[in-house]
Amino acid sequence: MDNMKLIGDLLHSHGLKKTPIRTEVLELFMDHDFALSASDIVAKMTAGHDRVTIYRALSSFEEHGILHRASEDGQGTKYALCGHKCPDEQHTDKHAHFVCDECHQTYCLEDVQVPEVEVSSEFTVERTSFVLGGICRQCQQ
Amino acid sequence: MDNMKLIGDLLHSHGLKKTPIRTEVLELFMDHDFALSASDIVAKMTAGHDRVTIYRALSSFEEHGILHRASEDGQGTKYALCGHKCPDEQHTDKHAHFVCDECHQTYCLEDVQVPEVEVSSEFTVERTSFVLGGICRQCQQ
């Protein structure tokens, strides 16, 4: 598990300082296969770090393409690394996401491409979000 | 413009009492071709009605299939009648929506069907939301 090395490189390659908080946040993302919100992270962080710092880390990671928005239901924005344990390129919004109505977890559906559609020339499309909702396997049994 | 008749029938057919506030809310939806949030409505309503009442009207209309959720960006949930001036059936989530990054207005793209996709059997899909973002014609000039 040399996530540490990975994280160091990732932060450095984006000109971001490697701080304990950022490191821990990225570790959390690598240790989960579902998306995390700011408050999820605050709850999972060891020490009692300030919410604001977490919000700023998430914004910064999003701006640098380290994280992408996976969903934004009323309970807050959830973020994810693009591929689970692949903190690399293509953190795009080109795949769909799934939100479970039961456990409220959000998953990246990396093998479900967001479809291309024809839209009236009245609109210039620059972003796309395709979010499916329902029940995940754990919540079904 | 016998929207009044339409609104009366609509409310009555759902067993909802016809009140001045609900009437005015539905008129607002009929008079706009973009989706409206609770605070949009509060701002456009004549008298100074309570926010809570508007939230409750919107929830009630959503439960009865009179309105559907068009988008929920960080700035709040926007609702729309299914067809502009067609307060009837099929207030489904089967069409896409467009959110303008400039004016922050949300439009129903009633001719853009939400695509059907194959999803891993790990997930049981019950809802779908397909939201496009970009710039609308007015904001492009």
Place this chain on the structure above:
DNA sequence: TATTTAAATGCAACTTAGTTGCAAATATAA
């Protein structure tokens, strides 16, 4: 028309997500 009652409204208070300004702390580079 007058009475009754369930439904709708208003108000106050609360929760939660997210933001801003500023001072103090700290990661890195020289």
Place this chain on the structure above:
DNA sequence: TTATATTTGCAACTAAGTTGCATTTAAATA
């Protein structure tokens, strides 16, 4: 080791949305 830009913490704020409860009102019916 020092200097500096970046990051963090704190306090305070905004905005969306919710809840409980008392009051009002639409509409059914007597």
